[in-house]
Amino acid sequence: MQTIIETLNKIFTESFKNAGYDADLGRVVVSARPDLCQFQVNGAMSAAKLYRKAPLMIANDVLADIPANDILEEVAVVAPGFINIKIKDAFISQYLSEMAAAANCGFTPNENPKTVVIDYGGPNVAKPLHVGHLRSAVIGEALKRMNRFAGNKVIADAHLGDFGLQMGLIIHELSCRQPTLPYFDETYTGDYPAEAPFSLKDLEEIYPFASAKSKEDEAYLTAARNATKDLQSGRRGYRALWQHIMNVSLADLKRNYSRLDVDFDLWYGESDAEPYIPAMVRMMKDKGFAYESEGALVVDVKENTDNAPIPPCIILKSDGSAIYETTDLATLVQREEDFHPDRVMYVVDKRQVLHFERVFRCAKKTGVTRPETDLSFIGFGTVNGKDGKPFKTRAGGTMKLSELLDTVEEKVSIKGEEEIPAAELAKLKQTIGLAAIKYGDLMNPCDSNYIFDIDKFASFEGNTGPYILYTMVRIKSILTKLAANKPELFGTAGGKFCEIAADVLPQSGAYIEVREHLGTGFHPRASSQQFSPAFTTDSERDLALTLTRFSHTLNEAVKKDAPSILCSYIYEIANKFNVFYHDKKILAEEDEIVLRSLVALITLTLNVLNININLLGFSAPEKM
RNA sequence: GCGCCCGUAGCUCAGCAGGAUAGAGCAACAGCCUUCUAAGCUGUGGGUCAGGCGUUCGAAUCGCCUCGGGCGUACCA
Numbered sequence: 001m002q003t004i005i006e007t008l009n010k011i012f013t014e015s016f017k018n019a020g021y022d023a024d025l026g027r028v029v030v031s032a033r034p035d036l037c038q039f040q041v042n043g044a045m046s047a048a049k050l051y052r053k054a055p056l057m058i059a060n061d062v063l064a065d066i067p068a069n070d071i072l073e074e075v076a077v078v079a080p081g082f083i084n085i086k087i088k089d090a091f092i093s094q095y096l097s098e099m100a101a102a103a104n105c106g107f108t109p110n111e112n113p114k115t116v117v118i119d120y121g122g123p124n125v126a127k128p129l130h131v132g133h134l135r136s137a138v139i140g141e142a143l144k145r146m147n148r149f150a151g152n153k154v155i156a157d158a159h160l161g162d163f164g165l166q167m168g169l170i171i172h173e174l175s176c177r178q179p180t181l182p183y184f185d186e187t188y189t190g191d192y193p194a195e196a197p198f199s200l201k202d203l204e205e206i207y208p209f210a211s212a213k214s215k216e217d218e219a220y221l222t223a224a225r226n227a228t229k230d231l232q233s234g235r236r237g238y239r240a241l242w243q244h245i246m247n248v249s250l251a252d253l254k255r256n257y258s259r260l261d262v263d264f265d266l267w268y269g270e271s272d273a274e275p276y277i278p279a280m281v282r283m284m285k286d287k288g289f290a291y292e293s294e295g296a297l298v299v300d301v302k303e304n305t306d307n308a309p310i311p312p313c314i315i316l317k318s319d320g321s322a323i324y325e326t327t328d329l330a331t332l333v334q335r336e337e338d339f340h341p342d343r344v345m346y347v348v349d350k351r352q353v354l355h356f357e358r359v360f361r362c363a364k365k366t367g368v369t370r371p372e373t374d375l376s377f378i379g380f381g382t383v384n385g386k387d388g389k390p391f392k393t394r395a396g397g398t399m400k401l402s403e404l405l406d407t408v409e410e411k412v413s414i415k416g417e418e419e420i421p422a423a424e425l426a427k428l429k430q431t432i433g434l435a436a437i438k439y440g441d442l443m444n445p446c447d448s449n450y451i452f453d454i455d456k457f458a459s460f461e462g463n464t465g466p467y468i469l470y471t472m473v474r475i476k477s478i479l480t481k482l483a484a485n486k487p488e489l490f491g492t493a494g495g496k497f498c499e500i501a502a503d504v505l506p507q508s509g510a511y512i513e514v515r516e517h518l519g520t521g522f523h524p525r526a527s528s529q530q531f532s533p534a535f536t537t538d539s540e541r542d543l544a545l546t547l548t549r550f551s552h553t554l555n556e557a558v559k560k561d562a563p564s565i566l567c568s569y570i571y572e573i574a575n576k577f578n579v580f581y582h583d584k585k586i587l588a589e590e591d592e593i594v595l596r597s598l599v600a601l602i603t604l605t606l607n608v609l610n611i612n613i614n615l616l617g618f619s620a621p622e623k624m
Numbered sequence: 625g626c627g628c629c630c631g632u633a634g635c636u637c638a639g640c641a642g643g644a645u646a647g648a649g650c651a652a653c654a655g656c657c658u659u660c661u662a663a664g665c666u667g668u669g670g671g672u673c674a675g676g677c678g679u680u681c682g683a684a685u686c687g688c689c690u691c692g693g694g695c696g697u698a699c700c701a
Binding site: 032033035036040042045046048049055078079080081082122124161164165166211214225270293294295296298306307308309310311312313314316317318319321323324325348349350351352353354355358381382386388413415432443444445447448449450451453456459460461462463464466467469470471473474475477478481482564568571575578579581582583585586587588623624 | 698
C-alpha cells in the first residue's frame with residue numbers, strides 16, 4: 001500500500017516540477033505544528049535561494065499546479081513560505097479501511113530483498129551475561145525482526161567469544177588449580193573424561209579471578225597467552241577442555257537469551273572462523289597486503305583522508321596466534337562463502353568503532369569482502385548507573401543479566417495479584433518486566449548512553465513499555481466486553497479478535513458506512529461530494545491519522561536502523577489512544593454503525609501496536 | 625598529544641539532510657474514578673539549547689574558537 005506521505009509527495013513533487021522548480025523541493029513531512037496542519041512542505045523557502053524569487057510566490061505557483069483530487073481538504077500558504085496541508089477525513093478513513101483489510105496493516109515488504117547478516121549478542125563463553133550484553137541482544141534482536149518484516153533475508157549470528165585470550169586465561173587458571181588433570185598432560189593419549197571438571201558456578205568465578213590476576217602478574221599473562229596459542233594450534237587436551245567449557249557455558253547462554261526472547265539462527269563463534277584463517281593469511285601475504293611489523297603480521301589500512309593516524313590491522317600476533325581482528329576477518333570470509341551477504345551489520349559497543357573500521361577497511365582492501373557489500377557498524381552506547389558511570393551492583397561488581405531480570409520481575413506488581421495462579425502470575429511478570437527492559441533500552445537512540453535506573457523501571461509510569469502494554473490491554477478489554485455482548489459485531493470471527501488475522505476485520509469498511517450514515521450520501525471516490533464528518537471527536541481523527549503513518553514510520557526505522565523510531569511512534573499511538581479513550585466512551589455508543597467504526601479503529605490500533613512491539617521483541621498480556 | 629562523541633527544564637533524555645511557539649517522561653503543584661482497567665487523562669510552573677564568533681531571510685541543528693565531561697589511540701574483546 002502506498003503511504004499517505006508517498007501519495008502527498010507525488011502530488012507536491014509533481015506540482016513543484018510543473019511549476020518549474022526542482023521536484024525534490026516538494027517533499028512532504030509530517031507537520032511540526034499540528035494546531036495548524038497535518039502535513040507541510042518547506043521547499044518553497046529553499047527554492048527562494050535557488051531561483052531568486054520570493055518564497056510566497058513560489059508556493060503560490062506550486063499551488064496553482066495542484067490537480068483536482070479528493071485527498072486535500074485544505075492547502076494554505078503561510079509566511080514566510082510554508083505550505084500547510086490538511087487532508088480530507090474521507091481520505092483518512094478510506095486509508096484506514098484499506099489498512100485494516102490489507103495484510104500486515106498495509107506494510108509492503110521490500111521488493112528487492114537483501115541478504116543481511118546481523119552479528120549481535122557477542123557473549124563471551126565462560127563469562128556470565130551482564131548488562132553490557134543487554135543492549136547488543138536487545139537492539140540486534142529488534143533489527144533482526146525489523147529487517148525480516150521488511151522482507152530481507154536475515155541471518156542472525158551470536159558470534160560467541162570463544163577463541164581469544166579469555167579461553168587461555170581459564171585454561172591456565174585451571175592448570176594452576178588442578179595440575180594433575182589429564183588435559184594438561186601432553187603425553188596423555190587416552191580419552192578425556194566426559195564430565196567437565198568444573199561447574200558453571202566454578203567458571204563464573206574462575207574467569208574474573210584469572211582476568212584480575214593477569215593484570216598484575218606478567219608471567220601469569222604470558223602463560224595464558226601461550227595457552228591461547230596452544231588452544232588455537234589444536235593442542236589435544238586444551239581442545240577437550242575447551243569443549244567442556246563450551247558445553248557448560250553455552251547451555252547457560254541459551255537459557256539467558258531465551259529468557260530475553262532473543263534467538264539466533266547461528267550460534268557460531270570465533271572458533272568457527274579458525275579453519276578459514278590459514279588460507280586467508282596466505283592470500284593476504286601473496287597479494288602483498290600483509291607484512292611483518294614489530295613482530296606481528298599486519299595490513300596497512302591508512303587512507304589519505306584520515307585526520308588521525310590509524311594503526312594497521314593486525315592479522316597475526318607476534319607469537320603467530322589469532323587476535324580478534326583475525327577472527328572477525330576470517331568470519332567475513334566464512335560469511336561470504338556461506339551467504340554472499342549484501343550487508344553485514346555489527347551490533348557492538350560503540351567504543352569498538354576503531355577496531356571495526358580497521359577490519360572493514362582490511363576486508364575491502366584485501367578482497368575478503370566484495371566492494372559492494374555494506375559493512376555496517378551499529379555502535380551502541382554504554383549502560384550507566386544512576387551515578388553516570390557504567391552500571392554496577394551496589395557492591396560494585398557487574399550485575400548479571402539474570403539478576404537484573406529477577407530484580408525487575410520482582411518489582412512488577414499486579415492488581416489483584418493474590419487471585420492469579422502462581423504460574424500465570426510469574427509469566428505475567430516476566431512479560432511486563434521484559435517489555436519494561438526492552439522498551440527502556442530501545443527507546444534511546446542506539447548510539448547514546450543511557451542511565452539504567454532500576455527504581456525508575458519499577459514505577460512503570462509514563463513513557464514505558466508497560467504503558468504500551470497497558471494501552472493494549474485496555475483495548476483488548478473493550479473488545480472482550482463487546483464480543484460477549486454483541487458478538488454480531490465480529491462477524492464470523494466471533495470473539496476471537498485477539499488472534500489478529502485479516503479475516504477478523506470485517507469492519508474494514510465501517511468508516512465508509514459511518515460517512516454514509518452521518519453524511520449525505522457521500523461516496524469516498526467522488527471528490528465533488530460534500531465533506532461529511534467521519535470522526536466522532538478530534539481525538540479520534542488524531543489517532544486515526546497517526547495510525548496511517550505506520551508503514552512510513554516503519555520504513556524510516558528500517559532505513560535508519562533505529563528501533564527508537566518505532567518506540568516514539570507506539571508511544572504516540574498509545575498516548576493518542578488514551579486521550580481518545582477518555583474522550584469517547586466506546587461501550588456507551590448506541591449507534592451501531594458508529595460503534596462498528598470504533599471497533600474497527602481500536603482493532604486496527606491494537607494490530608499496529610502488536611506488530612510494532614513484536615518487532616521490538618516483546619509481547620502484550622491479555623490482562624494486567 | 626591526536627582523534628571521536630557529548631554538554632538542551634531540578635533529574636533522565638528526544639529533537640540536529642536549518643524552518644513556525646525547542647518537546648517527552650520523572651519530580652513539583654492543581655484537577656479528573658457510582659460509567660470501557662487511574663500502570664490512565666487534563667492543566668500549571670520550569671529553558672540566554674555550555675559560552676563566543678560566523679554562514680543564512682531563518683541556527684539547538686551548519687562552520688570556527690573557548691570551556692567542561694566521556695571514550696578511543698597495534699599485539700584484550
